[in-house]
Amino acid sequence: MSPVLIATLRVLAAVGLMLLNGVVLIYMLRKVLGHLHVRLGPTELGPAGMFQTLADVVKLLTKEDPTPGMVDRVLYFLAPLIVFVPSLAAYAALPFSSSIIAADLDAGLLFTFAILSLVTLGIFAAGWASYNKWSLLGAMRSIAQQVTYEVPLLLAALPPVMIAGSMNLADIVRAQQGSVWFIVPCFPAFLFFLVAGLIEANQTPFDMSEAESELVAGFATEYASMKFGLLFLSEFSNTFVFSALMVTLFFGGWTLPFVPDALLSGVGGAVVFMIKTYLVIAVLMWVRGTLPRVRIDQLLSLGWKVLLPATLVWIVITGLAVKLGPALIGGVS
Amino acid sequence: MDPRHLVEHAGWLTDTPPTDVGFVPASLRRAPMGVDALDTERLIVNMGPQHPSTHGVLRVLLELDGEEVVAAESVIGYLHRGIEKLAEHRRYNAVGTLMDRGDYVSGIHNELAFALAAEAIMEIEVPRRAQWLRVLMAELNRIASHLVWYGTFGLDTGAMGQFLYAVRDREALLDILEDVTGQRMMFNYVRPGGVVADITPTAVEKIHAFLSTIDTHLDEHDQLLGGNEIFQGRVRGVGTIDLETAIAFGLTGANLRASGLGFDVRKDRPYAAYDEMDFAVPMSSDGDCLARYLVRMGEMREAVRIVRQCIEGLPEGEFMAKVPKVLRPPVGEAYAAVESPRGELGVHLVSDGSDTPYRMRYRPPALYALQAAEAILPGTLLADAVVILGSVDVVLGEIDR
Amino acid sequence: MRPDTAALARTLSAVGLKGIEIDDVASLGVVVRATPSNVHTVLRALKESEDGFEFLVDLFGIDTGDAVDVVYHLRSFGRDEDLYVKIDMDYGSDLKSVWEIFPAALMPERECAEMFGLTLSGHPNPKHLLLTKGSEPLLLKEHPIRTAEEVRNR
Numbered sequence: 001m002s003p004v005l006i007a008t009l010r011v012l013a014a015v016g017l018m019l020l021n022g023v024v025l026i027y028m029l030r031k032v033l034g035h036l037h038v039r040l041g042p043t044e045l046g047p048a049g050m051f052q053t054l055a056d057v058v059k060l061l062t063k064e065d066p067t068p069g070m071v072d073r074v075l076y077f078l079a080p081l082i083v084f085v086p087s088l089a090a091y092a093a094l095p096f097s098s099s100i101i102a103a104d105l106d107a108g109l110l111f112t113f114a115i116l117s118l119v120t121l122g123i124f125a126a127g128w129a130s131y132n133k134w135s136l137l138g139a140m141r142s143i144a145q146q147v148t149y150e151v152p153l154l155l156a157a158l159p160p161v162m163i164a165g166s167m168n169l170a171d172i173v174r175a176q177q178g179s180v181w182f183i184v185p186c187f188p189a190f191l192f193f194l195v196a197g198l199i200e201a202n203q204t205p206f207d208m209s210e211a212e213s214e215l216v217a218g219f220a221t222e223y224a225s226m227k228f229g230l231l232f233l234s235e236f237s238n239t240f241v242f243s244a245l246m247v248t249l250f251f252g253g254w255t256l257p258f259v260p261d262a263l264l265s266g267v268g269g270a271v272v273f274m275i276k277t278y279l280v281i282a283v284l285m286w287v288r289g290t291l292p293r294v295r296i297d298q299l300l301s302l303g304w305k306v307l308l309p310a311t312l313v314w315i316v317i318t319g320l321a322v323k324l325g326p327a328l329i330g331g332v333s
Numbered sequence: 334m335d336p337r338h339l340v341e342h343a344g345w346l347t348d349t350p351p352t353d354v355g356f357v358p359a360s361l362r363r364a365p366m367g368v369d370a371l372d373t374e375r376l377i378v379n380m381g382p383q384h385p386s387t388h389g390v391l392r393v394l395l396e397l398d399g400e401e402v403v404a405a406e407s408v409i410g411y412l413h414r415g416i417e418k419l420a421e422h423r424r425y426n427a428v429g430t431l432m433d434r435g436d437y438v439s440g441i442h443n444e445l446a447f448a449l450a451a452e453a454i455m456e457i458e459v460p461r462r463a464q465w466l467r468v469l470m471a472e473l474n475r476i477a478s479h480l481v482w483y484g485t486f487g488l489d490t491g492a493m494g495q496f497l498y499a500v501r502d503r504e505a506l507l508d509i510l511e512d513v514t515g516q517r518m519m520f521n522y523v524r525p526g527g528v529v530a531d532i533t534p535t536a537v538e539k540i541h542a543f544l545s546t547i548d549t550h551l552d553e554h555d556q557l558l559g560g561n562e563i564f565q566g567r568v569r570g571v572g573t574i575d576l577e578t579a580i581a582f583g584l585t586g587a588n589l590r591a592s593g594l595g596f597d598v599r600k601d602r603p604y605a606a607y608d609e610m611d612f613a614v615p616m617s618s619d620g621d622c623l624a625r626y627l628v629r630m631g632e633m634r635e636a637v638r639i640v641r642q643c644i645e646g647l648p649e650g651e652f653m654a655k656v657p658k659v660l661r662p663p664v665g666e667a668y669a670a671v672e673s674p675r676g677e678l679g680v681h682l683v684s685d686g687s688d689t690p691y692r693m694r695y696r697p698p699a700l701y702a703l704q705a706a707e708a709i710l711p712g713t714l715l716a717d718a719v720v721i722l723g724s725v726d727v728v729l730g731e732i733d734r
Numbered sequence: 735m736r737p738d739t740a741a742l743a744r745t746l747s748a749v750g751l752k753g754i755e756i757d758d759v760a761s762l763g764v765v766v767r768a769t770p771s772n773v774h775t776v777l778r779a780l781k782e783s784e785d786g787f788e789f790l791v792d793l794f795g796i797d798t799g800d801a802v803d804v805v806y807h808l809r810s811f812g813r814d815e816d817l818y819v820k821i822d823m824d825y826g827s828d829l830k831s832v833w834e835i836f837p838a839a840l841m842p843e844r845e846c847a848e849m850f851g852l853t854l855s856g857h858p859n860p861k862h863l864l865l866t867k868g869s870e871p872l873l874l875k876e877h878p879i880r881t882a883e884e885v886r887n888r
Contacts, residue, residue: 293491
């Protein structure tokens, strides 16, 4: 097979996974939120309402797609794509199992963060191009949020990298295979990563740029039909990528303790990985269904005054432990 | 046929867009905290009438400097139905239907205010059982109304869960009210002379069932929202209305009590059977959104206490006084107020001796609350503005009438 | 509950207002009959007296058939008393805002003016409150409630 064909197939696989993920996640969100909220969620269409999301996809695809009068037309059409494409590309470096990785990059972690930070550009473009004040406010918030949280997020991901000694996501998982999952030695880093990641994924309690009770729908106010569908989908996809990263960095990726590696090298590992990721997502949904939203100034001060120094301090501690630990305890890690 | 505008008024879209917002004179506005040296532009946004968190059809023009509110002006009247005018063309027994549609979240209180005013002019002696039933229904309605407020206030702060938990409890209350009055919201239950129907045995059972769970449910609400760190961060010290401002702008009810003045119509001007009830009036002197939250949550617990007393001590007897079918009060004027969930809801009734009111003034407590909220909005953040408007509990049906 | 009429008369005469009519209406309460020209002085005197009437409960109009009665419903929390101040306004005359004495009057005054066809002066924002621009004074007795048929043929 030619490399081009392989690349195309991989992209198609990623798109398929993303769409499937979107459909499953929306159904899951409805059911999880429903039961959290003493109601049932969708029940009518299909067994336990499973086809409700499909019906909604059809609705989104066939809905009228009005363009508001005074928008910046080029940017308005481009923005959902600018949001969507990086979300898609972020799937490339995720190690579903030791053999199922679209692109086994040496700097996979860095690549994923870099590509995800492009999403904010798209969100800003959407808010700017919409010619709507609420959208603009949402866009401004998303930039402020991005500037504040990109750094702590990356810093929070560094301790596992330092212990594993690699930026390659698959290598980070392999490093956990031999010893304990990194959530044990890096528990504070895990908490920082969780908070920064919630903000990065634009999730409650930090969904500043949407903030439906304040900004109507933020940057997405003027979008309808499939353009809104793309924005919506990429939000779910970002949540998935963030959860997958968390699984990779802190929960041992595709590995399971006491299970021989041979069983988990192929599809089995991918199944384990997906289950772990969905569990993390379920926790995020639980957060989403329960907590109120913080205010933008509280969010920013949390980022600059708490998370940034805390992550830096934890990096120093990890560094010392990595360098001095073997000498002190006799080479455990 | 008829070329006039159907929905929008004639000046729609031809009015010049607003350039200056707010009637609060510049000298009284708080100084903006932004840097003036930068060349920035102020943003005027329309919050409402179709904004997710304006509790109906409230429209607030906000002048923003970044995220900070510089000036605010509320534009109301989208729900104006002319209740005061229509009441002049209804017989006394039929005005209740209009009153329900004023503050549609707490209909019993509206009807009660009108009935009390009419009774004051006519000097009707209302049977004791009717008085107790009025208190019982009013307090059930108060809990239902506060639950709606609690749920939407949480929505305003961005939480989602507590709303449906509030609806769960409210549903039980509406069932009870429906059982007794036949309606879930538009009751027309309290009439001049008493109430229109006696309490049913099934309703008593439902009330007992409700009372057996409500205490734990209220604890649940307190934990879910009130005990939340983020929520407290959003409401503590936000939207402080000091007592002076509260009195100046005519704030009443829970909002006034949260600012430090314990005036409760039920205690200070007892009506119906409230003088026979044993209950406390929750108070706070902080005046911020958290204080208003705590006062209202406390009021719910007190309302539960009153309901318990009512259901245990409900006296026997008639539920309606002997009044003629068509009421013709003598010439006169009376003011009657009730403590509605939103504050002092008053009805100023003028009678000219005919079978319809000559003038019926409905004192809307939420209108005054809205004024006070509007006055303290400048200097807050956009996110706080939403919370402040939510915390004073405005119902647009009552503001616009 | 009901203020002492003699004490009220003393309060008002202390600021030079002689011969103001003070009624005690049985079903309502004590009503002070002021005029559009002296209502500011009356309200200020009542507010600034000891334990004064610092709370404006409500402000509204009544179309009596000869004039528009504007009612200021005041309350003193210190004395726990309610008081009504009424002024007779000619139709279409000028209602002078009292918002500097009672900021609570800001919105009710706008409503009163639009509903009774009065003009509003001294008010920082004298726009209509509830009704659209150019609508008729709704609460005047001469303003009828029309049937659907009449509206269609209007």
